[in-house]
Amino acid sequence: MAKSEKDLNYDLVVIGGGPGGYVAAIRAARQGLRVALVEKEAIGGVCLNWGCIPTKAMIRSAEIYHQAQDARKFGVNIDGDITIDLPSVIKRKDRIVRRLVKGIEVLLKKENVDTYTGIGLLSKPGQVQVELEDGEEKILQAENIIIATGSKSASLPIDGIDLPGVINSREALDLEDLPEKMVVIGGGVIGMEFAFLYSNMGVEVTVIEFMDSIVPEADNDITDELAKLARNKKINIHTSSQAKKIAKTEGRNDNMLVAFEVDGKEKYIITDKVLIAVGRLPNLPGIDSDSIGLELNEKRGGIKVDDHMRTSVDGIYAIGDVTDKVMLAHVASHQGIVAADNIAGSEHKMDYKAVPSAIFTDPEVATVGMSEKDAKEAGIDYVVGRFPFSANGKVMAMGERRGFVKIIKEEDTGQVIGAGIIGLHATDLIASLTLAVNRNLTAHEIAETIHAHPTTAEVIHEAALDTEGGAIHYSK
Numbered sequence: 049m050a051k052s053e054k055d056l057n058y059d060l061v062v063i064g065g066g067p068g069g070y071v072a073a074i075r076a077a078r079q080g081l082r083v084a085l086v087e088k089e090a091i092g093g094v095c096l097n098w099g100c101i102p103t104k105a106m107i108r109s110a111e112i113y114h115q116a117q118d119a120r121k122f123g124v125n126i127d128g129d130i131t132i133d134l135p136s137v138i139k140r141k142d143r144i145v146r147r148l149v150k151g152i153e154v155l156l157k158k159e160n161v162d163t164y165t166g167i168g169l170l171s172k173p174g175q176v177q178v179e180l181e182d183g184e185e186k187i188l189q190a191e192n193i194i195i196a197t198g199s200k201s202a203s204l205p206i207d208g209i210d211l212p213g214v215i216n217s218r219e220a221l222d223l224e225d226l227p228e229k230m231v232v233i234g235g236g237v238i239g240m241e242f243a244f245l246y247s248n249m250g251v252e253v254t255v256i257e258f259m260d261s262i263v264p265e266a267d268n269d270i271t272d273e274l275a276k277l278a279r280n281k282k283i284n285i286h287t288s289s290q291a292k293k294i295a296k297t298e299g300r301n302d303n304m305l306v307a308f309e310v311d312g313k314e315k316y317i318i319t320d321k322v323l324i325a326v327g328r329l330p331n332l333p334g335i336d337s338d339s340i341g342l343e344l345n346e347k348r349g350g351i352k353v354d355d356h357m358r359t360s361v362d363g364i365y366a367i368g369d370v371t372d373k374v375m376l377a378h379v380a381s382h383q384g385i386v387a388a389d390n391i392a393g394s395e396h397k398m399d400y401k402a403v404p405s406a407i408f409t410d411p412e413v414a415t416v417g418m419s420e421k422d423a424k425e426a427g428i429d430y431v432v433g434r435f436p437f438s439a440n441g442k443v444m445a446m447g448e449r450r451g452f453v454k455i456i457k458e459e460d461t462g463q464v465i466g467a468g469i470i471g472l473h474a475t476d477l478i479a480s481l482t483l484a485v486n487r488n489l490t491a492h493e494i495a496e497t498i499h500a501h502p503t504t505a506e507v508i509h510e511a512a513l514d515t516e517g518g519a520i521h522y523s524k
Contacts, residue, residue, distance in 0.1 A: 057189045058084045060391055061176045063168035063334075064196030066093020067100075068368030068380030070152055072194050075388035077159040084188055085161050086168035086178050088333070092149050093198055095377040098218040101148060103241060105141040106221065107408050110248035114410075122447060132249055134226050141221065164188075170195070171336040173363050192363050192391045195335060195351060196384065199328035199369035204233070208294030213304055214322045217242065227251055227320035231306045233291045235262035237407050239325035240274070244409040247281050254284040254317055256291050256308050263407065267419045269454070270468050274413060277450055277470075281410070286310060294322055330370045340364065348372050355397045357387035365391065374403055402486035406475035411450050414478035417466030417485040420456060429459040433491060433515030435507050437471040439522040442502040448472045455481065455491055455511045462490035462515075473504045480508060491515040 060076050062069045065087030073085040090097045113132045119125070156163055166180040176193060178186040201216045203209065215223075217238055230246055232239045235257030247253045255262065255278075261271045262278070262285060275285055286308065293307040297318060306317045330350040337344055343352045343360035350372025357365045365387040368380030382398070389396035407413040423430045438449040451471025457464050467481040484494060494512035499505050510519040518524075 056186060058082050058162075059190070060084070060192045060194065060388075061086065061168075061188050061190035062194045062196055063170060063176060064093065064194075064198055064368070064370075065091045065163070066196060066198050066368060066380065067095045067377040068198075068384040069093070069194065069196035070156065070384075071381040072196065072367060072384030072388045073161045074155060074159050075385050076392060077161050079388070079392035079394075081388075081392055083159075083161045084164060084176075084190070085156065086164045086166065086176060086188075088165070088167045090149060091152050091156070091163070092145075094218075095380075096148055096152075097145055098221060100377050102141045102145055102221050103217075103245065104408060105144045106137055107241070107245050107248075107410075109137040109140065110245050111410070113250075114248040118447070132226070134223065134249075138222060167334050169334040169336075170364075171339045173340060173361055190363075192365065194357075194384070194387050194391075195332075195359075195364065195366040195370055196368045196380070197331050197333060197335065197370045198380075199375060200331040201324070202327045202329045203324065204291065204326055206233075206291050206294060208304075209324065211294055211296060211304065213302060213320070214294060214324065216324055220321075220323050223321075229319040230254070230321045230323060231256065231317055231319040232323045232325055233306075234325035234327065235259070235285065235287065236325065236327060237263060237405075238327070239323070240278070241408050242323055242325060243278065243283050244281070247278075247283050248410060252282070252284075254319070255286065256289045256306070257285070257287045258290055260288045262287065263413070265405075265419075266413065266415060267421060267468055270413060270415070270470050273451065273470050274409060277411065278409075286315075289315075328369060328375055330372045332370060345372055355399075356390045357383055357398060358390070374400060376403065376405065379403055399486075402482050404478045404482045406478065408475065411448070411471045412474035413468075413470045414474040415466070415468045416478055416482045417464070418456060419466055419468070423456060423465065428465070430465065431457050431459050431491075431515050433457070433511040433513070433519075435510040435514055435519050435522055437504075437507060439510075439519075440502075440504060440507050442504050442506070443472050445502070446472060446504075453477070453507045453511045455494075455508070455515055457491040457515050462492055463488050464491055464494065467511075469507075471504075471507070477505060477508060480505065 059081040061084045062073045077083045116130045164178045166178045169177040176188045229252045232255045235255045243253045289310045291308045295305045297303040351366040367383035369375045386396045386398045404416040433455045437443045437451040453469045456466040464484040491512045499509040513519050
């Protein structure tokens with residue numbers, strides 16, 4: 049039965065069903081608002097369908113394959129050849145995604161959120177035109193609108209970038225056959241995750257990064273350690289390098305030649321696939337910012353918002369990657385909560401002081417708060433406490449030794465202002481340090497908190513002790 053004109057009036061319409069949009073819709077509905085959610089492809093957006101979750105599912109398959117090859121060091125004998133079945137890996141990944149998408153759809157239905165599959169067009173405040181999949185159009189009236197249209201893969205003006213065999217991160221999740229060789233252009237978070245993923249599957253990987261280090265936003269000690277561990281896995285890394293050209297090689301094979309420049313000298317690599325992983329840009333499909341009067345950031349075109357997630361236009365909010373604040377799924381989700389609360393009448397401000405970053409390389413990397421670079425630039429006197437993973441019993445029992453944790457505290461107050469971890473379970477361990485930064489806890493308070501033994505979490509306790517005179521189980 050078609051909805052009546054009255055049924056198409058909402059307190060809130062959310063454009064985009066990613067980790068920001070669907071969270072905002074659920075949060076607002078639970079506070080009594082009548083909510084509609086418009087999503088052009090699949091609930092969960094890029095993160096759930098073609099990003100965060102599917103990559104982690106494939107990374108787990110790659111880990112199992114890699115660990116099986118090393119089973120003998122744990123006293124486990126596996127007879128016969130150990131192989132990886134990529135189609136089965138893809139099917140497992142797809143099953144996980146479908147299950148999670150279905151779960152969110154059930155939640156939306158339970159909260160009485162009306163979901164429209166189609167493109168949401170916004171050309172004036174208070175009204176969203178939806179072009180449905182079947183060609184029908186709906187006009188949704190809304191007191192408030194949240195733009196949560198996410199981001200799109202960035203590209204580069206490289207000759208040959210449109211050739212077959214040149215893929216983006218989305219296409220890299222659906223390869224039918226494992227290539228023997230892969231070149232990854234871009235050594236940031238996305239590029240390095242895929243580099244380790246495919247390296248663990250037995251692919252010969254080369255990374256070309258324009259900046260002078262991989263994952264350049266992290267402190268040098270972490271990026272140096274990650275680069276060393278990558279090279280131990282025979283991942284070739286070329287920093288301070290610029291990709292110049294991609295071309296098909298002569299002959300019948302499907303190989304490609306990648307030309308790149310280092311210190312003014314041109315070098316060449318022959319490869320089977322080229323993955324472009326140079327970051328993401330705000331995406332505003334169907335958003336007529338000029339007609340609405342939306343103010344955009346000049347540099348990258350993100351929508352300007354205040355700390356309540358309000359845009360320059362009354363009644364219109366923006367959250368997630370489209371704001372170009374911090375392009376992380378968990379930030380988008382929290383921005384969605386902030387926007388929904390303010391629309392529902394509760395004062396709620398966004399605070400970016402304690403945003404954790406998680407990189408699913410092997411081993412994992414995680415950071416939160418200020419880096420040492422940040423502290424130096426801000427003129428803050430600070431103390432760093434460190435502890436190596438190789439001195440932790442649980443880590444050793446797990447067959448690992450790689451990495452370290454560091455805690456950065458303000459010297460005068462003792463408050464934890466930042467932290468970085470590279471090692472086993474880093475992306476889980478960062479949660480307690482995020483809490484410490486967010487609640488202004490001191491390193492002494494962490495040191496006075498009993499941590500269970502034997503656990504990987506003890507590395508945090510030891511690093512906190514190190515800021516106060518020295519760790520117990522490690523001597524520098």
